[in-house]
Amino acid sequence: MAHLPSRRRLALAVPVVLSLTASLGFLPGAASAAPRTTTAQTASGVELAYVVNTQTDRHTISAVQAAISKAGGTIVETYDKIGVIVAHSANPDFAKSLRTVRGVQSAGATRTAPVTAAGTTDEGSAQYLTKAEAAKLAAQSTAPGQEPLEAEQWDLRAIGADKAAKINPGSRDVTVAVIDTGVDDTHPNLAPNFSASQSASCVGGKADTSYGAWRPADPGHYHGTHVAGEIAAARNGTGVAGVAPNVKVSGIRVADPVSELFYPESVVCAFVFAADHGVEITNNSYYVDPWRYNCMDDPDQRAVVDAVNRAQLYAQRKGTLSVASAGNSNDDLASHAILDPSSPNDTTPADRTVDPHKCLDIPTQLEGVVTVSATGPTNVKSYYSSYGNHVVDVAGPGGDKYVSADTPSKNGRILSTMPNGEYAFLQGTSMAAPHVAGVAALLKSKHPHATPAQLQALLKAQADNPGCPKDPYDYNGDGVVDATCEGGKRVNGFYGFGIVNALRAVK
Numbered sequence: 001m002a003h004l005p006s007r008r009r010l011a012l013a014v015p016v017v018l019s020l021t022a023s024l025g026f027l028p029g030a031a032s033a034a035p036r037t038t039t040a041q042t043a044s045g046v047e048l049a050y051v052v053n054t055q056t057d058r059h060t061i062s063a064v065q066a067a068i069s070k071a072g073g074t075i076v077e078t079y080d081k082i083g084v085i086v087a088h089s090a091n092p093d094f095a096k097s098l099r100t101v102r103g104v105q106s107a108g109a110t111r112t113a114p115v116t117a118a119g120t121t122d123e124g125s126a127q128y129l130t131k132a133e134a135a136k137l138a139a140q141s142t143a144p145g146q147e148p149l150e151a152e153q154w155d156l157r158a159i160g161a162d163k164a165a166k167i168n169p170g171s172r173d174v175t176v177a178v179i180d181t182g183v184d185d186t187h188p189n190l191a192p193n194f195s196a197s198q199s200a201s202c203v204g205g206k207a208d209t210s211y212g213a214w215r216p217a218d219p220g221h222y223h224g225t226h227v228a229g230e231i232a233a234a235r236n237g238t239g240v241a242g243v244a245p246n247v248k249v250s251g252i253r254v255a256d257p258v259s260e261l262f263y264p265e266s267v268v269c270a271f272v273f274a275a276d277h278g279v280e281i282t283n284n285s286y287y288v289d290p291w292r293y294n295c296m297d298d299p300d301q302r303a304v305v306d307a308v309n310r311a312q313l314y315a316q317r318k319g320t321l322s323v324a325s326a327g328n329s330n331d332d333l334a335s336h337a338i339l340d341p342s343s344p345n346d347t348t349p350a351d352r353t354v355d356p357h358k359c360l361d362i363p364t365q366l367e368g369v370v371t372v373s374a375t376g377p378t379n380v381k382s383y384y385s386s387y388g389n390h391v392v393d394v395a396g397p398g399g400d401k402y403v404s405a406d407t408p409s410k411n412g413r414i415l416s417t418m419p420n421g422e423y424a425f426l427q428g429t430s431m432a433a434p435h436v437a438g439v440a441a442l443l444k445s446k447h448p449h450a451t452p453a454q455l456q457a458l459l460k461a462q463a464d465n466p467g468c469p470k471d472p473y474d475y476n477g478d479g480v481v482d483a484t485c486e487g488g489k490r491v492n493g494f495y496g497f498g499i500v501n502a503l504r505a506v507k
Contacts, residue, residue: 108303160503180224183251205265229417243438334388374398399427463498
């Protein structure tokens with residue numbers, strides 16, 4: 001999660017791009033999440049997007065739809081099964097008016113920028129190395145029984161995924177949907193396992209299943225492709241391997257094609273689409289824009305939480321387990337006041353202090369969602385990873401640029417697939433979540449009738465918990481404690497129930 005190259009909280013630092021057919025280079029660091037303004041400041045004539053959450057009976061929904069039109073709104077999509085209506089309106093009092101309508105339980109703007117607003121990702125340009133340099137690294141990495149670049153994947157060895165693949169690489173009956181910036185299904189590591197029938201674009205809140213709609217709007221929107229490779233890159237003698245290299249992976253694009261923001265209505269659509277198309281697991285390496293934390297005392301933000309929660313609960317009821325990253329701000333999500341200087345990130349940010357008991361990072365802090373923190377090559381919490389006792393469920397490898405890995409390049413980040421057949425090292429809780437999603441897919445393969453709640457219990461049961469560090473957590477050695485781990489050996493704020501273990505999952 002991290003507005004890391006402008007977006008992504010998604011992934012933290014973005015480095016090396018590898019291509020066995022092209023080149024090897026460096027990508028710029030990801031941008032951080034952004035700011036806050038109130039929708040009440042919106043001027044008349046500026047069209048915003050809204051979610052209107054209602055009772056689910058047909059009579060109420062019809063009456064609310066009529067009220068939306070009367071208040072100057074246009075309906076984009078109605079999710080009658082969960083009582084969420086997505087609408088657009090230029091009426092500055094639209095949400096306030098709808099909140100008075102009988103049967104409406106919450107209503108609010110999903111953004112502070114106009115629907116047509118353009119944004120920038122500020123990703124910069126890649127600095128490529130030569131084909132010869134990329135080939136040399138692949139040659140150094142190759143060993144009997146390994147994929148060409150697998151020696152660079154310390155993360156697979158850290159959770160026993162390399163050994164697990166020899167026992168059970170996952171079932172073709174299990175699909176993990178990557179709700180993200182889009183997935184490049186033409187990548188040679190992803191094409192063998194890609195499920196087009198379970199893929200779509202949900203940008204704007206309405207599913208588009210036309211061919212290729214799930215792909216990134218731009219090659220620079222690489223985040224979802226990287227995540228997909230971590231989960232299910234095929235063991236086919238090409239590039240890298242995924243944690244569950246035989247399961248299916250699909251792409252549900254929710255990132256705006258210009259701003260690359262993940263607006264609530266798009267995420268609502270994605271959860272419902274995944275549930276209705278038989279997806280067993282979703283990976284969510286993001287937080288819902290434009291608020292890093294949605295506070296329940298704000299009517300707009302409360303409506304966002306309500307809508308997204310209805311969608312993810314619907315997915316749970318349909319048998320879908322959702323896995324989400326804890327965030328890259330090194331925030332304690334359990335107890336201490338949090339400074340949020342980056343919300344809303346679609347207009348002008350402003351510093352605000354939020355109470356983690358009243359303000360939620362969604363979807364990761366929603367009930368039933370698996371919250372994942374990140375670890376580095378030494379199985380210690382990554383310096384950027386957010387944490388929280390009884391908030392974090394499990395941990396997974398996310399990378400840490402300050403810790404060298406035992407690989408030819410000594411890179412502490414995570415290597416995976418990128419658009420246009422390339423590969424890159426990234427780090428972030430965005431990378432940790434797909435490792436957990438991959439292990440969940442292996443567990444689902446072994447226990448095909450397990451419910452989402454049972455899968456979550458299995459994830460926790462097979463995890464290895466290193467316990468809180470004995471020494472104060474000071475990742476850069478400057479004498480300042482950077483995070484405090486609370487809890488014990490069984491469960492604690494840094495690792496939850498522990499670091500997932502793929503080998504245990506398949507035994």
